[in-house]
Amino acid sequence: MTELVLYSERGSSWWPVLWGPVFALLGFGVEALTPGSVNAVAWLLVGGVLAAAAATWVYGRRRLVSVRLTPAELVQGRRRARGQPHRGGHRCRNARGGTSTRRELDDPEGNG
Template structure:
């Protein structure tokens, strides 16, 4: 049985993959409206190449910058932290050099940090696009 998800961020949606093909269609349309040859194959290749690059970027964001909280675990990118290991969510300062969850040196761009105290009085930095919502969800789990 899977645990219910209490908080979730996907990291990215898949719609940026459409940017390349839309750009290629616009280019093809402009070229079709102007005098001269129309390079349909070139525009199809450009649209496909841009879609592949964007799909790689989105896939990476969904793996490395996603957040999921269940009653038993907090998943930050590639790292899983058991909720039972978290001892405090509020009133925790963020010391310089605290380890960032998810395997990065810093919290991902566009996210806010959520300092957590875990076993052995260690402070780690969780992160989310909505750090207040993640803090509320974690507080309900840890302080019950």
């Protein structure tokens, strides 16, 4: 049985990988409209390098910035915080191994 997921965020989608090839295609198009030779190989390399950089960025964000919250666990990137669900002012385990009240979790500085 799968656990109820209260909140989930992947960190990033894969569509930013397309930015590099799209920018390279636009550069190729502008260069094709101007007088002179067109450097197709250079634009292919530029598109590939930008796509590879974006893929590395997306992969890192998906590994390190993703968030998943269930009633029993909070996962932030590679970090997991397990604890028992709390209601109101009951104490619960925080990520550092101590305990906190809900008010302390909502406002750790004590400003409100």
